[in-house]
Amino acid sequence: MTMANAFGSDDFNRLSEAEQAMIARRERVLGPAYRLFYERPVHFVRGEGVWLYDAGGQAYLDAYNNVASVGHGNPTVLEAISRQAATLNTHTRYLHENILTYAESLTATCPPELSQVMFTCTGSEANDLAVRIARTYTGGTGIIVTSHAYHGVTSTVAEFSPSLGPNVNLGIHVRTISPPNPHLPAPEIEAAFAREVEAAIDDLKRHGIKPAMLIVDTIFSSDGVIADPPGFLKSAVAAIRQAGGIFVADEVQPGFGRTGDALWGFLRHGVVPDLVTIGKPMGNGYPMAGLIARPEIIADFGRNARYFNTFGGNPVAAAAGQAVLNVIQQEELVANARAVGAYLRTELAEYINRSPLIGSVRGAGLFIGVDVIDGGKPSSAAAARIVNGLRDRHVLISASGPHANVLKIRPPLVFSRADACCFLEAFDATLKDVV
Structure with a gap:
């Protein structure tokens, strides 16, 4: 493994005294849950x-x-953050141009069906919000994920993040499926993955659980990075919708141009998700995330439940996000x-x-x-x-x-x-x- 809190004596002794002291301080003040990368941090x-x-x-x-x-320390992003922080930073219950401009810029990069945005601070929060919306819209509770997926660390989202390990229990409403098999012949991958989704839907129904959503990271990062063939998600998305659920594309890893095709990984597959969750690269280090939605999916949720996030989408966050989009496009x-x-x-x-x-x-x-x-x-x-x-x-x-x-x-x-x-x-x- 590449992460550890325990080091071999040789590795530990190769660290400077200052680094050894930092590790001791870290363990003392941060507790046992944090991990460090590499045998020699x-x-x-x-x-x-x-x-x-x-x-x-x-x-x-x-x-x-x-x-x-x-890029680390990108000057365009830093200048946008500094300028806005020195001018005004409040929350989204006041009118402000930044959040509107940024939301319009985001939706302009998506298919026209995806036209509304809700902002959070982390991808975990975005996926947590997606669950609430999916359950409100579908009336179901069942969630289908791949067998080594990671979608976040809130209590709700950890229940469908099996990569967190066997000591983090999955929810009784969660079904895991095998990820697409990259070693199959390309024409077989789509059908095989759809069969996995269909079997999970059947098992949920057999236990009296109505499906609410299929959620995948569209590059299948934690499952071992699976990108091809383009389009293999289509049949799986059709299956969850036929069962009354929705499709959530988790773009926290593949989004913002990462896959080299377009700004979003789901576009490789020729599908339009019902919800798209975003985060990580969104602010180039400034903590921001959110979801992009079909308006009809969030309509009932919005009517019946207020949503508010103190820091999500604030003027500085929106300035950071807009600067990142600008750099991606201009460069x-x-x-x-x-x-x-x-x-x-x-x-x-x-x-x-x-x-x-x-x-x-x-x-x-x-x-x-x-x-x-x-x-x-x-x-x-x-x-x-x-x-x-x-x-x-x-x-x-x-x-x-x-x-x-x-x-x-x-x-x-x-x-x-x-x-x-x-x-x-x-x-x-x-x-x-x-x-």
Whole structure:
């Protein structure tokens, strides 16, 4: 695994005294639930573009952090936040132009059916709100998710985030299904996934539970990064709607240009969701999230339940969000994600024949998954060695999937071809060491 609170003595002793002291303070004051990345944790003090810098000034190539989607310390976003914070910051119960302008900008990037926005501070809150809306609209309670999905950490959302582990109980109204199988022939993937959804619907009904929603992260990040073939979600979406439920596209991971096709991952599949939840890269580090909705889906909820979020959509948040959208569009970062991501996937695919550790490479745009195997089987141990080996070469990635063997490569959208070459050089050297 790439996260731990317990360190081997060798790893711990390689840390500076100051870092050892920080770990002790962290455990004392933050408690046991927090985790650190890497066997030898890193201490960053500054970020710029695709680089993070530790306390000694060492630069690390960031090929992991999608929150800073337009680059760490982006000057356009920082200027927008600073200017608005120095002028006014209140809540959404007063009239203000920023929230309206930003909401209009967001919906303009979506199909016309998705025309209303509700703002939160985190993706967990957005998915929590989606559940409330889905249950109000459908009259059902049943939720269908993939078997290693992550959708958030509120009490409600943790109940349908199976990747949180066996000690976090799923709700009795939740059914898990196998994610799309990327190793099937492409024509079979859509039908196989739809059958999983249909079986979950039948099981909910058998237990007297009316389906409310199917929710998927449209890049299936926690399930191991599954992007292709485009369109494979169509039959599953049709199945949940036929059963009286709605489809929620969780775009917290794939949204805002990440997949290189368009601003939203669901557009790869030719479907229009009923609700779209968004977050993480939305403010480039400023805490903001929300959902984009078909008006008819939220109509009853809005009439019968007030919604208010003290910080969600406030003037500073809206300024940050608008600045991020502007940078993505003006710097053509969706096209950059497409071009650099295609180059990186092509180069990584060469290792399928060059290294016994690489099983397959897949993804879309700047969201790439690399299967790590040992003897033809998924290997979390080998994946962890690669992740930590790259960290020692000052390159940051992580791992995901039910076997923790899928390298997750997900850099800021400003990642260039030169950055990709830097990554590949470190990757090649690391693979040679691990083998």
